[in-house]
Amino acid sequence: MSTSSPKGPNRPFVVLHVGDQHLTVRDARHHQDLIAIFQQIACFGENAFDFVYLPGDIAENGAAEEYELIEEILRDYAPRAVHLIPGDHDRQYGDMGAFGKFVGRIGLSGHEPIANSVRQLPSGPGAEPAGTIPQFYRAADYGDVRCLFLDMISAGYGRKGQGLDFRLGRVQLDWLSAEVQRARSEAKTCAVFMHTYPDDLEKGEAEEVAGLFWSQGVRLVEMGHTHYNELGHDGRTTYAAARSVGQNEDGSVGYAVAAIDEGEVSWRFRALDRNAPFVLITSPADRRLATRALRAADDGRVVVRAVVLSESAEIRCRCRVDDGPWQTMARASEGGAFEAAVEWPYGSRRVAVEAIHPSWPGYGPDHIDRDMVEPPSTVLLSRSRPEGLGSDACNLGAWLEKGVRGDQLGPNRAGRDW
Incomplete structure (x- = not known):
């Protein structure tokens, strides 16, 4: 259930999260957008990122012909590594047979289902007996990061008209606890990939999972389901949700x-309608997501590091502190990471990084991209368990520079018809 993959040389761990697809029919707008997203990803170098993540709700109705659409895309454009999990729509009509066959056909390494004995919830009078069902969860190591991919769907029922029922089941819960503790004992940073917030699990499981993440210092929980971009931070864990490919109330797809x-998390949304290179500052961490304070070296400098995604290898990258002079950043790896050691005068507040494509004419927003962070001078970690642990109670609200509008528009929060 655990695999190991090499991380790009001298590059931070990087994952591209393509939100809920909800595929229905060929050439629908979201089908075309999904093709365009994978076409863009296919232009990046092999070492630019570690894998593409699909957080479930791949098919709107869990139908075989809907999975055929994503199979074609993965066959034509998929990078070397893709990780996917099921969402509630993949069991829209109470059955995950088509999802299981789809996973078997695409032959992704480590995605084989695990047969567990799980007592299903009743769908009518009386309780159904325990049955052996497949569950799609696994672990994979990328350098010093352990990734855990959870199946919140198979152990519930999630039938259309009966409401959602997110469960892991006892066997998967025990596996999750063991993997999180093992990651900590091996000094690995733990990242969890699941369809939605732990709080959406059945009540007993929700409390157990949220408490486990907080107590063991899981650093990142990456999710779908919301249909909008959202970032939350409870002082130890960053909760990140990305908008769907199809739902269009949250701005550009x-x-x-x-x-x-x-060990520190950074996150930013890339809009498909921007033709610029994309840059994400990975060090130092922003105060809103950081778990430790920024400390300059003895020479008064800090290392600024950023990851750039582009189809061009001729990208220039530069950084500056507050309104100081721009400083050229050197390419630190084959995978699009750049870094520079910069002076950090007392009282400094911001770091900005720009990535510049060779097509940039020297003016205008096209072919140039900028990211900015505010490193923390102090970080206070709460010793007491926060309220609303494992839910969106810790959400940071609007953060436009990261692509987060903060208005929570979407079907699961705002009741939109999707």
């Missing part, structure tokens, strides 16, 4: 880029 650099 695109995908999220998440990174872990020396």
Whole structure:
């Protein structure tokens, strides 16, 4: 259930999160957008990221012909590594047979189902007996990051008209607890990939999972389901949700880029309608997501590191502190990471990084991209368990520079018809 994959040389851990697809029919707008997203990803170098993540709700109705659409895209454009999990729509009509066959056909390494004995919830009078069902969860190591992919769907029922029922089941819960503790004992940073917030699990499981993440210092929980971009931070764990490919109330369609650099999380949404290169600062961490304070070296400098995604290898990258002079950043790896050691005068507040495509004419917003962070001078970690642990109670609200509008428009929060 656990695999190991090499991380890009001298590059932070990077994952591209392509939100819920909800595929229905060929050439629908969201089908075309999904093709465009994978076409763009296919232009990046092999070492630019670690994998593409699909957080479930791949098919709107869990139908075989809907999975055929994503199979074609993965066959034509898929990078070397893709991880996917089921969402509630993949069991829209109470059956995950088509999802299981789809996973078997695409032959992704480590995605084989695990047969567990799980007592299903009743769908009518009386309780159904325990049955052996397949569950799709696994672990994979990328350098010093352990990734855990959870199946919240198979152990519930999630039938259309009966409401959602997110469960892991006892066997998967025990596996999750063991993997999280093992990651900590091996000094690995733990990242969890699931369809939605732990709080949406059945009540007993929700409390157990949220408490486990907080107590063991899981650094990142990456999710779908919301249909909008959202970032939350409870002082130890960053909760990140990305908008769907199809639902259009949250601005431009695109995908999220998440990174872990020396145990700290960074995240930013890339809109598909921007033709510029994309840049994400991975070090230092922003105060809103950081778990430790920024400390300059003895020479008064800090290392600024950023990941750039582009189809061009001729990208220039530069950084500056507050309104100081721009400083050229050197390419630190084959995978699009750049870094520079910069002076950090007392009282400094911001770091900005720009990535410049060779087509940039020297003016205008096209072919140039900028990211900015505010490193923390102090970080206070609460010793007491926060309220609303494992839910969106810790959400940070609007953060436009990261692509987060903060208005929570979407079907599961705002009751939209999707």
